[in-house]
Amino acid sequence: QVQLVESGGGSVQAGGSLRLSCAASGFTFSAYAMTWVRQAPGKGLEWVSTISPIGRSTYYASSVKGRFTISRDNAKNTVYLQMNSLKSEDTALYYCADGGAEVVSRKNWGQGTQVTVSS
Secondary structure (H helix, E strand, O other): OOEEEEEOOEEEEOOOOEEEEEEEEOOOHHHOOEEEEEEOOOOOEEEEEEEOOOOOOEEEOOOOOOOEEEEEEOOOOEEEEEEOOOOHHHOEEEEEEEOOHHHHHOOOOOOOEEEEEEO
16 A cells, blocks of 8 residues: 655745655555645645656756755655745645656645745
């Protein structure tokens, strides 16, 4: 059974940084791309970033490119999202998922981790 547990969210001021973590279990982590998505209040899911199975390739939404960095540690079955220069529009509930950008069509998500950026 796939389990994904997000952590690391919090409240920060604009310009600050946070590092999100997602601990995975129940599947062969190193065989899957991993993706972060987010959902802002009153809005739908937004794809944020994807990393290839061994971390060689990374992809970012234009809204976060240059500010966010996705990485993974396959020995720890964990994917990270380093978020710098945070803006108020980054305020959202952040989720990780096994797979690529197509995960935004999924209906069931874990608890996520809340990021709140105050201006």
